[in-house]
Amino acid sequence: MAVDTKARIEQFKFMAEANPKDELAFFSLGRAYLEGGDAANAIPALQKVIELNPKMSKAYQILASAQTAAAKQLEAIETLKAGVKVAHERGDMMPRNDMLKTLKEHGVLMPEYEAAMKPAEPVGEGEVHCKRCGLVKPKMARQPFSHATGKVIQDNVCADCWREWIAMGTKVINELRLPLNDPQAQKVFDQHMMEFLNLK
Numbered sequence: 707m708a709v710d711t712k713a714r715i716e717q718f719k720f721m722a723e724a725n726p727k728d729e730l731a732f733f734s735l736g737r738a739y740l741e742g743g744d745a746a747n748a749i750p751a752l753q754k755v756i757e758l759n760p761k762m763s764k765a766y767q768i769l770a771s772a773q774t775a776a777a778k779q780l781e782a783i784e785t786l787k788a789g790v791k792v793a794h795e796r797g798d799m800m801p802r803n804d805m806l807k808t809l810k811e812h813g814v815l816m817p818e819y820e821a822a823m824k825p826a827e828p829v830g831e832g833e834v835h836c837k838r839c840g841l842v843k844p845k846m847a848r849q850p851f852s853h854a855t856g857k858v859i860q861d862n863v864c865a866d867c868w869r870e871w872i873a874m875g876t877k878v879i880n881e882l883r884l885p886l887n888d889p890q891a892q893k894v895f896d897q898h899m900m901e902f903l904n905l906k
């Protein structure tokens with residue numbers, strides 16, 4: 707495992723132990739374990755996220771990846787099914803569609819949700835096919851940042867989802883106590899942002 711992955715795991719473990727109700731700390735911990743190839747430890751951390759916040763659709767998606775990596779296919783399928791329902795109810799279209807796709811690869815169909823998968827509509831002037839909500843909606847009037855990521859966000863995320871991220875971003879900074887003048891913290895923050903906006 708890479709040294710910086712190990713360091714991040716230690717950091718998130720410390721945060722999760724200090725704030726046992728902090729879903730973001732457990733989410734970051736689970737994801738770091740998975741990135742480090744440690745699916746066995748990723749699973750309980752991600753299960754804890756869902757216990758703390760059953761509406762976090764992204765947690766189901768990552769938990770299912772960990773369960774698949776740990777050769778727990780049947781559990782992964784159950785996680786994905788639950789995740790599709792949660793994502794559908796919340797209007798998180800992209801995670802929902804990604805999870806439906808993964809289920810299909812496992813040979814499992816959920817026709818009642820698949821019917822709602824609409825083909826992309828044509829995008830007009832001043833509109834964007836939003837990667838987060840999956841809808842064609844008004845574009846942001848200007849880039850949220852001047853650098854390249856700002857352009858990617860303006861071209862791929864609707865104004866409404868961006869406003870939702872502003873609120874969530876504040877929560878991330880407060881809960882993870884990120885000092886944003888620290889480049890490492892800035893990286894963690896950006897990762898949360900790209901994940902929330904469903905941009906890779």
Ligand SMILES: [Zn+2]
Binds near residue numbers: 841843865866867868
């Ligand atoms: Zn949107």
